[in-house]
Amino acid sequence: MKRKSLYSRLRAALGAVLQYWGDHADSLAAMKKLYVREYADEKGGPCKVILGISSYGSLFRITQVFYNGGVYSREENWLASYGWHFNGHLTALGRGTCYLMFNPLHRSVCLEIYNDADERILEHYTQI
Numbered sequence: 001m002k003r004k005s006l007y008s009r010l011r012a013a014l015g016a017v018l019q020y021w022g023d024h025a026d027s028l029a030a031m032k033k034l035y036v037r038e039y040a041d042e043k044g045g046p047c048k049v050i051l052g053i054s055s056y057g058s059l060f061r062i063t064q065v066f067y068n069g070g071v072y073s074r075e076e077n078w079l080a081s082y083g084w085h086f087n088g089h090l091t092a093l094g095r096g097t098c099y100l101m102f103n104p105l106h107r108s109v110c111l112e113i114y115n116d117a118d119e120r121i122l123e124h125y126t127q128i
Contacts, residue, residue, distance in 0.1 A: 023104075024084065024088050026088075026104035027088025027089075027104060028082075028088065029104070030088075030104045030107075030109070031055075031060065033128070034050060034051070034127070034128045035051040035052075035108070035109050035126060035127055035128065036049065036051070036125060036126060037049045037123055037125045037126075045068065046068075047067065047068050047069075049064055049066050049123075050064070050065045051111070052065075056079060059079045059081055060079070060080050061077060061080075062077065062079075062080055062090065062100060063077050064076045078093070078098075079092070080100065088101075088102045089101040089102065096115070096116075097113070098111070098112070098114070099112045100112075108124060108125060108127065109124075110123070110124055111124075
């Protein structure tokens, strides 16, 4: 009886490790994709933000390119480090409190920003 119990526990532990490893592999693969968020500005005009992630040594460079009415508006870049706490996320460095969380299953990312007033802003991007 103890062998079966030990075998069951080892199998469950190995399954958890493989699931954790697979989730991180999916998140790392998702970093190689481009993401887009579309919204309407104050005047009702179409706006688009394209988000890209590139390797920058042991860090990652996140680039947001903003378009207003299909015309280039501005670009923002910042560095982030990869976190292994859950399915994978990037934590911005030197940009206040900002996280980029991956959802490879739904082909999306969520950018979570806390501004100076400590208000939480969520921006959802879908894979192109």
